[in-house]
Amino acid sequence: MGGKIGISFSFGAAAGASRGAGDFAKCMEEFATPLAEAVKWIADNSASEESGFGWYNLPEADVSSVLETSIWLKGYDAIIDVGIGGSALGNLMLHQALLPMYYNELPPGKRGPRFYMADNPDPEKARAIWARVAGSHVALIGVSKSGATAETMSQFLWFRSQMAAAVGGSVDKDILVITDPKGGVFRSFADATGCRSLEIPPSVGGRYSVLSPCGLVTAFALGADVRELMAGAAEMKKFLAERQDPRENPALYLAAVNRFHERNSRPMAVLMPYSNRLETFAEWFAQLWGESVGKDGIGTTPIRALGAIDQHSQVQLYTAGPDDKLYTIINVASRDGDIELPKVKDESLSSLSYLSGQSLGMMLGLEAHSTAAALVKAGRPVVWIELARVDARAIGALVFFYEYVTAITGRLMGINPFDQPGVEQGKRYTYGLMGRAEYASDASEAKECFDGITSVNVDA
8 A cells, every 4th residue: 555654565475385275265255245245334334333333433533622632631740541451552552653762761851741551450560650750740541431440440549549649639630531421430420520531432442442532642642643643544444445356455355364364273363563663553453353353262363473572582483383373574664763783893793794884774674574484485374564664644544454454354253343242251250359249149150260270389
């Protein structure tokens, strides 16, 4: 895909050279009708704003309230964002991709508010965050559509209490909640206290929410170009909508590739970007993919890797281990601030003279090519994606692309890519074990299940 976004896709090695490869063309013909039906399914349900389909409409959403709130957040010294799952990963992914590296360590004139994500309810992390912001002007953000997520609400209560104790009074004017427009605990809290609030569209699920206020408000407050991000998503949406033939539509083609390999005993999908800016993108993908297509005893397991680091920890397995994975490598053609290597003058380092005049960015790109080549030589299926650069427009496009691929793949597998029944069961157990009366039976069931786990005590 050319144009302003600058993303290209290559599927030449997507079938692999071993098991099932000969059936790939036949499967692509078989998938033609289901793919067309899936495209219509998304278009029809998003037009009627059915639950789960709201992500498709986000590129055209009015973000004026988000930008206004972001300007308010810019006035703080630090922001604590409390969320988990998509509410957290979307933020972290956008920040890593679009903000200066080691953002919090920059001097005040070179950055906006310092940012801390309180996702995992680990008391050590919560205390460490508070220790870094205590005594400064702090904004607290709580993100939960229902306002019932235990991990989020518990930390929200604690940070709010710490802030109140520090100033000796109410801090609700320093609080923003991002939640359902009508119901839930956070909506009631906002109505009662008058704190700021932003709405999560009712038809948007958590893992598909990065282009909603959940991900946009802090990205803009910290300096990311939200308008370019949304423009990239809109451009990708238009590009995909205009191409119904899978041979011309990379999202439909990749969905078919994933379904093909799932049917041919390759139950794992590796996403391996060659850019530190995209490391958390792979984590965001893992949640999006895992919660969306892992149901009813089928699906593929997402594996996140980072090049070139994981060439030294995983590629041995990938090239010579079991042939049970589909690999997607994301390369970046142009890297900001590339570093040219100096000429080698020391006799003791003469064996390194081949590096003279080369650059780190070029080496990283060549390593991406080398890994892809090694996988292809081993007969493993490889998809190649290349970004001209990592910028807001490209990230917006890539986010929408993977949301679309995920939804289409789920439909091809015959499952609902927008629910998460396995996650909900764990939530019910947590509620019960934490003492919520209406979940008492779930607590009993959780205890019975856990009692069946054999324990072995080892005394030092």
